[in-house]
Amino acid sequence: MAETPLFDQAMEAIEKRDKSHAREILARLLKDDPTNVACWLWMSTLVETSKEQIYCLQEVLKFDPNNETARRGLISIGGLQADPQKMPPPGLVKRKWQVAAPTVAKETQAKTPLPWKKILPGAVLGVAALVLMVVGIIGLGRRPAVDRGYAQVVNTMPPSSTPLPTSSPVVRSVTPRVTGTAPLWTQLEATYTPTPLVINTPHPRTEAYRSAMSAYGRGEWDKVVNFMEQVYQSDETAVDALYYVGEGYRMQREYEKALQAYNRGIKVDSGFAPLFLGRARVAPLVDKKADPLADLLLAIELDASLAEAHFELARYYIGVNQLELAQESLDRGTALQPGSPYTALYQAEIDLAAGRAEPALEKARQAQQMDITLLETYLVMAEAMQANGMMTESLEPLSIYLGFRKNEAQPYLLQARAVYSQGDLDGALGIINKALDLNPKNPAPYLERGLIYIDKGELDLARKDLNYGLGLDHSSFELSLNLGRVFMLQGFVGDGFIQINKSEELAKTDRQFAALYYWRAKSLLTLGRNNAALEDFTRLLALPPEAVPEDWAAEAEQALLPTPTATVPATLTPTATLTPPPTETLIPPTAQPTAAGAKTATPSPTRKP
Numbered sequence: 001m002a003e004t005p006l007f008d009q010a011m012e013a014i015e016k017r018d019k020s021h022a023r024e025i026l027a028r029l030l031k032d033d034p035t036n037v038a039c040w041l042w043m044s045t046l047v048e049t050s051k052e053q054i055y056c057l058q059e060v061l062k063f064d065p066n067n068e069t070a071r072r073g074l075i076s077i078g079g080l081q082a083d084p085q086k087m088p089p090p091g092l093v094k095r096k097w098q099v100a101a102p103t104v105a106k107e108t109q110a111k112t113p114l115p116w117k118k119i120l121p122g123a124v125l126g127v128a129a130l131v132l133m134v135v136g137i138i139g140l141g142r143r144p145a146v147d148r149g150y151a152q153v154v155n156t157m158p159p160s161s162t163p164l165p166t167s168s169p170v171v172r173s174v175t176p177r178v179t180g181t182a183p184l185w186t187q188l189e190a191t192y193t194p195t196p197l198v199i200n201t202p203h204p205r206t207e208a209y210r211s212a213m214s215a216y217g218r219g220e221w222d223k224v225v226n227f228m229e230q231v232y233q234s235d236e237t238a239v240d241a242l243y244y245v246g247e248g249y250r251m252q253r254e255y256e257k258a259l260q261a262y263n264r265g266i267k268v269d270s271g272f273a274p275l276f277l278g279r280a281r282v283a284p285l286v287d288k289k290a291d292p293l294a295d296l297l298l299a300i301e302l303d304a305s306l307a308e309a310h311f312e313l314a315r316y317y318i319g320v321n322q323l324e325l326a327q328e329s330l331d332r333g334t335a336l337q338p339g340s341p342y343t344a345l346y347q348a349e350i351d352l353a354a355g356r357a358e359p360a361l362e363k364a365r366q367a368q369q370m371d372i373t374l375l376e377t378y379l380v381m382a383e384a385m386q387a388n389g390m391m392t393e394s395l396e397p398l399s400i401y402l403g404f405r406k407n408e409a410q411p412y413l414l415q416a417r418a419v420y421s422q423g424d425l426d427g428a429l430g431i432i433n434k435a436l437d438l439n440p441k442n443p444a445p446y447l448e449r450g451l452i453y454i455d456k457g458e459l460d461l462a463r464k465d466l467n468y469g470l471g472l473d474h475s476s477f478e479l480s481l482n483l484g485r486v487f488m489l490q491g492f493v494g495d496g497f498i499q500i501n502k503s504e505e506l507a508k509t510d511r512q513f514a515a516l517y518y519w520r521a522k523s524l525l526t527l528g529r530n531n532a533a534l535e536d537f538t539r540l541l542a543l544p545p546e547a548v549p550e551d552w553a554a555e556a557e558q559a560l561l562p563t564p565t566a567t568v569p570a571t572l573t574p575t576a577t578l579t580p581p582p583t584e585t586l587i588p589p590t591a592q593p594t595a596a597g598a599k600t601a602t603p604s605p606t607r608k609p
Contacts, residue, residue, distance in 0.1 A: 004029075010042065019046050035063045041070065050077045077218075208234070212244060224248035239265040239272045246278045255285040273302035277309045280316075292316060307336035311346065318349045326350050341370035341377070348380050355509060357387035368397075375404055382414050391421035409439040416448055425452050443473035450482060454489070462486050477506040481515055488523055497523040510547035514540055518552045521559075534560060 006025055013022035023046045029039045037060050044056035054077060060070035074080035212227030225248035231241040242265035249258035262279040265272060276299040280292035293316060299309040310333030317326035327350055334343040344367035351360035361384035368377040378397040385394035398415045405411065412435040420428035429452055435445045446469030453462035466483040470476060484499030500520050507513050517540040524533035537556035540548060 007039070010039075014042070014046075022046055034059075037064045037067065041067075044070075044073065053077055209241070212241075216244065216248075219251075221248040221251045237268065239269040239275065242268070243272070243274050243278060246275075246282075250278065250282055255282045258282045259286050271302055273299045273306050273309065276302070277306065277312060280309075280312060305336060307333045307340070309333075310336065311340070311342045314346050314350075318346065318353060321353060323350055323354055339370075341367045341374050343367075344370060345374065345377055345380060348384060352380070352383055352387060357384065360384040361388055361390075375401060379411055379414075382411070386414060386417060391418045394418050407438060409435040409442055409445070412438070413445055413448060416445075420448075420452060425456055428452055441472060443469040443476060443479060445469075446472070447476070447479050447482065450479075450486075454482070454486065459486055459490050463490070475506060477503055477508070477512050477516075480506055481512075481519060484523070485519060488519075488526070493523060493526050497527060510543050514543050514548045514552065517543075518556070521556070525559075 006029060010022050010025040010029070013019075013025060023043065026039045026043045026046070029036060030043070033039075040056050040059045040063075044053045044060075047053055047056060054074060057070040057073045060067050061074070064070070071080060208227045208230035212224050212231065215221075215223035215227060225245050228241040228244045228248065232238050232245070235241075242261050246258040246261035246265070249255070249261060259279060259282050262275050262282070265275040266279070269275075276295040280295035280299065283290040283295070284292055292312075296309055296313045296316060299306060300313065303309075310329050314326045314329035314333060317323070317329060326346070330343065330346050330350065334340070337343070344363045348360045348363035348367060351357075351363060361381070364377060364381040364384045367374065368381055371377070378401040382394040382397045382401070385391075385397070394414065395418050398411055398418065401411050402415070412431050416428040416431035416435065419431060429449060432445045432449045432452070435442070436449075439445075446465045450462045450465035450469065453459070453465060463483065463486045466479055466486060470479040470483060473479060480503040481500055484496045484501075484503065486496075487493070487499055488496030497520065500516065500523055504516055504520075507516050517536040521533040521536035521540070524530070524536065537559050540556045541553060541560075545553070
């Protein structure tokens with residue numbers, strides 16, 4: 001059936017998360033046309049119970065027997081038998097943890113095979129947030145939240161160009177109209193889960209444990225909490241139940257409650273390693289000053305075979321830029337779980353932090369191909385693309401990520417850089433302002449906005465942003481150097497030289513030293529100190545060629561020619577006096593719209609610090 005205005009209204013209601021109104025409209029449409037497969041698919045994302053979901057998806061197959069989306073959905077919620085030949089191999093090795101409990105008979109402690117968890121789909125191409133809430137998609141909902149409680153490595157100088165690979169498309173006979181972000185699980189050829197169970201201890205005396213593990217497999221975290229609390233009430237030595245209580249709260253982002261559950265378990269048994277792993281994950285999210293390192297090391301000391309603890313330790317070391325330790329931890333985790341997508345994901349982050357852009361992109365793509373539902377891979381892929389100069393290409397993975405996570409500043413910052421590279425300065429400013437609304441204490445957006453203001457010729461606004469950002473992060477080379485550039489452009493050349501010269505102690509990479517030598521040479525030429533400027537140009541040309549932009553190298557070579565007329569022409573008014581620049585008060589600058597008709601500069605293809 002062709003889309004109608006009433007169907008459009010249903011889609012608008014879904015976008016607004018007005019579930020009841022969307023249900024009413026779809027019910028009216030189905031009353032008029034019970035064979036409308038698209039309406040049945042959408043209705044399956046809006047109903048409240050698995051029984052209703054099964055009914056909706058069965059109706060889809062009644063009128064469209066070859067509909068793969070409905071078939072996979074029914075398999076996941078137990079409404080249809082799976083075809084084993086279509087099931088892909090598991091991504092990770094599942095782990096069992098045996099807990100000695102006096103109330104459990106010895107013979108019940110035998111290891112039992114773990115059932116494969118299934119991703120619970122609803123319908124294809126729904127509004128992602130709504131589907132996550134209503135159907136309980138396990139592909140994302142079951143994953144540990146990616147909130148980082150540690151310092152995050154931010155690449156403030158994105159330097160590109162192969163297209164983003166996509167999984168083989170699943171043929172669907174009926175595809176509902178896309179009005180939001182499609183759930184990532186809709187791209188899977190069959191249901192699977194790459195997330196292992198950390199522990200699986202038999203509790204034969206209580207049905208609650210089996211019910212809890214079943215709910216865990218479906219991603220019904222509130223039920224996991226309720227059933228595991230019942231397990232603990234019946235057996236106060238069952239610390240594994242408290243671990244899963246904490247996990248249930250963590251998956252719902254109720255971090256304080258999760259932390260309380262882990263601490264309760266530690267009081268009962270301080271030798272149970274997963275509890276310390278859980279506490280390490282959530283403590284920094286409850287208290288930014290909390291350091292998870294001690295808990296991670298203790299978890300590994302208690303059980304060196306706990307692969308998840310090694311991966312989490314690698315993530316911690318990446319965040320604090322201790323890359324050698326991060327690599328060691330990642331290698332140990334990989335040895336324990338060689339099929340984990342986190343192996344490729346964290347390797348990509350290590351490569352990014354080390355400035356290895358090409359291998360970082362390769363690993364990010366590998367992680368995404370191993371598990372397309374691992375949302376963090378899309379953010380890392382976008383960062384790696386930008387590090388390789390693929391600014392426009394990075395918009396696709398960023399769009400996927402932002403479809404699910406709209407409350408994080410970093411993806412908006414990356415999106416702004418990509419939009420900036422296309423010449424849309426005002427569009428980039430608007431996106432950066434979103435990032436600042438989410439985290440006004442993050443210095444990175446002030447750098448980006450300051451650079452855009454420089455290109456627009458709005459130097460007072462640029463100076464305020466860069467000065468405020470430097471107040472937030474005194475160690476930022478880019479903020480310090482570009483503040484010096486603004487002083488020069490405003491005519492305070494002496495002060496610009498002093499500020500740029502201060503940046504030398506902050507430079508660490510070849511690209512940063514290239515920017516230092518180039519702009520310091522420019523300031524020295526303007527001050528009439530030609531010999532000192534030529535020394536900096538010589539240092540610039542001694543750097544690896546890939547660290548020096550071609551036009552900078554050409555300008556330096558021209559300046560070093562023996563003829564005196566080849567000196568680089570100064571574009572600023574020379575002055576030997578150190579005129580103090582306007583004093584700044586560290587008040588967060590606010591975005592100011594460009595006046596109508598104001599001239600907007602078009603950025604060069606590559607941003608330069």
